[in-house]
Amino acid sequence: MDLLVVGAGDMGRWFGRTVDADLAFTDVDLDAAERAADERGGRVVPFDGDERFDLVCLAVPMGLAEEAVAENAHRAKDGMCDVTGAMGDPVAAMRDHLPDRERFSLHPLFAPQNAPGNVAVVDDTAGPLADAVRTDLADAGNHVFETTPEEHDAAMETVQAAAHAAILAFGLAADDVRDEFATPISAALDQLVTSVSSGTPRVYTDIQSHFGSGTDRVADAARALAMADDETFADLYRAVASVGAVSLDDATDADT
Numbered sequence: 034m035d036l037l038v039v040g041a042g043d044m045g046r047w048f049g050r051t052v053d054a055d056l057a058f059t060d061v062d063l064d065a066a067e068r069a070a071d072e073r074g075g076r077v078v079p080f081d082g083d084e085r086f087d088l089v090c091l092a093v094p095m096g097l098a099e100e101a102v103a104e105n106a107h108r109a110k111d112g113m114c115d116v117t118g119a120m121g122d123p124v125a126a127m128r129d130h131l132p133d134r135e136r137f138s139l140h141p142l143f144a145p146q147n148a149p150g151n152v153a154v155v156d157d158t159a160g161p162l163a164d165a166v167r168t169d170l171a172d173a174g175n176h177v178f179e180t181t182p183e184e185h186d187a188a189m190e191t192v193q194a195a196a197h198a199a200i201l202a203f204g205l206a207a208d209d210v211r212d213e214f215a216t217p218i219s220a221a222l223d224q225l226v227t228s229v230s231s232g233t234p235r236v237y238t239d240i241q242s243h244f245g246s247g248t249d250r251v252a253d254a255a256r257a258l259a260m261a262d263d264e265t266f267a268d269l270y271r272a273v274a275s276v277g278a279v280s281l282d283d284a285t286d287a288d289t
Contacts, residue, residue, distance in 0.1 A: 036052060
């Protein structure tokens with residue numbers, strides 16, 4: 034398989050090292066593409082080139098996914114996939130621009146340095162390229178599971194946007210206290226704050242931009258807890274404890 038990875042960041046390099054293919058990289062920053070190619074044993078091609086490949090994988094920021102599909106569809110002989118982190122927009126764009134070729138979307142649910150892990154996949158059209166990529170991902174120790182664009186993007190509102198917002202909000206709200214005062218819960222939250230804040234702002238900004246209703250729900254829930262009297266607070270606590278994570282509406286319904 035001839036593979037072109039568009040985007041030479043962490044996720045593009047992860048995909049390049051995980052999939053067994055004759056590998057080429059391109060990026061708006063050709064120096065980054067050179068470093069990725071040297072690291073992964075591939076070659077560099079022009080960012081706006083016309084050379085065609087069996088498979089083109091888009092490893093670009095979420096907000097650029099639709100544009101990248103349009104600009105690179107002509108380079109994909111047999112198929113295209115993405116690892117952008119969103120699924121609805123790139124899958125829809127691939128349907129428009131590659132109606133007669135393989136289309137699939139992948140979301141590794143981990144930072145590349147934490148691989149292997151869970152990888153969500155939408156096989157919009159089945160075919161040998163998608164099968165080969167899925168096999169390579171599984172052989173590398175990843176758990177590959179099927180989803181739909183709608184299910185995936187709705188889940189990201191909770192597992193990414195809401196989770197990150199809650200962690201960052203704690204980091205913003207917490208005072209600097211002596212380590213001796215740490216509890217198991219506060220220490221775990223401190224570790225999560227460190228983990229999230231060690232990334233790059235753009236990644237988390239993109240997540241909030243695409244899946245921000247999860248953040249809104251965190252803000253609403255925090256406000257409800259802050260304004261609750263003792264009885265209401267206890268009711269909200271019991272609603273969460275009884276069934277795990279619930280929406281504020283569900284908790285309110287349970288109270289009544």
